[in-house]
Amino acid sequence: MLEKISFEKKFILVLIIYFLFWMVIPPVFSSSFPLDVPEGIYWGKEFQLGYYKHPPFSSWILYSFYAVFGVFGPYILSQICISLTIFFVYLLGKNIVSKEKAFYSGVFVLSIFYYTWPSIEFNHNVAQMPIWAGLIYVFYLALKKNTWSAWLIFGVVTGIGMLTKYSVAILVFAIVLFSLLTSYRRLWLTAKPWVAVVVALALFSPHVWWLYQHDWLTFTYIQSRSHEDGGGVNHLAAFKYLASQIVNCLPLLLILLCNKSLSFKFRNIKIDDRNFLFFIGIFPGLFLFLLGLVSGANIRDMWASPMWSLVGLILVAMIPENIFQNHKKGLAKGLVIWLFIISVLMACYIQFGGQLRHKPSRMDWPQQELSLKAEQEWKQISHCQLDNIGGDNWLAILVATKMNQMPSVMMDTSAAYSPWMNLQRLEQKGSFMLWEKDQKPILPYVSDLEKNDQLVIYHGEWQITWAKVPNKQPLIIQWQAFVPKSCIQPKE
Incomplete structure (x- = not known):
């Protein structure tokens, strides 16, 4: 049966299987979410116009998918x-190369490490990836066709991008700079680009208003984190960032080298398209390198993860047509081998990684058991619905996102991080707080709750074994519940 299917259809079938594998295996093999996922879910549940770490769009979408697909x-x-x-x-x-080369350019995105393994953990970097690629595409259409529809879509995607993560501004900067440095600067003398700017600002402005109302919380958080990270100024750290970007592109380079298809000469491509690809495809990533080199700031490798989607297109565009036609099957096979290797490694890491390291990863935590214990404890002492959870941030969001009726989460350290929570709500609804033994965090409002004679305080402790790391010492959790007297479960 498979023998009758063309090579191209087999290749597409492999890609479909690959995506299904990455959708199914992580939730089946893991016992909890990776770090950023429950955080994004509980943010989205509150449906704010902003959150203390990031703008809101990514969390809205994540919570929606979780609500529908579990x-x-x-x-x-x-x-x-x-x-x-x-x-x-x-x-x-x-629009730049042949349709066949365009297809290979697209699927070769998967030969860049950032677009494989890190995609297990949906976060703002992953959410940016289609926005960067989509914004580049609609900008290209806007330059070439200069239609109202292209510019309006450009404005919409830009606004959504800025609502996803502020680093989209780097791409916007690159786009504006490219247009000003080329003959396309004349377009800024017309109304269409400016209308696009207005559309983008209109979409982004509610978040700016939220920032203003919350004392520019996101930026003050970023500033506080930079002080906590310490490390001082290190200009040479930029080279570590640059080396990391090269390593992330190595699978693509190796596939091309092994198939003798790596070339550095453009053929049959217009000069402005060539300039567009190089500038928009390379400049943002190099800009971060230069920023780190000049400022000495600690530029994190993953910040560049959405910036390299055009590398495959650039390298495929440089392959001479006769070489491409002779080697395209080899290129596809090389990509399939890479996808097979990285998929097996991913599955083995999730299933056996904790045992090999003798240390559980974030995806090895007993999330289901923790959530069940929290629900059971609350039901034993209160007949009211559990309204919120606090305590250690990781434990709180882990427990909350697995409950049937997801409670709100109150973050530790600062009350500003959970603006949906306040003392009045806690006094009326009570709270359930938990942390690892002897690691009780600084929690907002707790001192006031402990003095409130309308609340009854309960304490307890759990001991939970690590399913995937049985030799590790059990996880010991301490909890404290504040239950309104009107909600106290009557004794039988």
């Missing part, structure tokens, strides 16, 4: 983001 939702969403990135690169490629 534990599979975050992983489905991640692979949709990767698929959309491939699609937008393909659409752009069709």
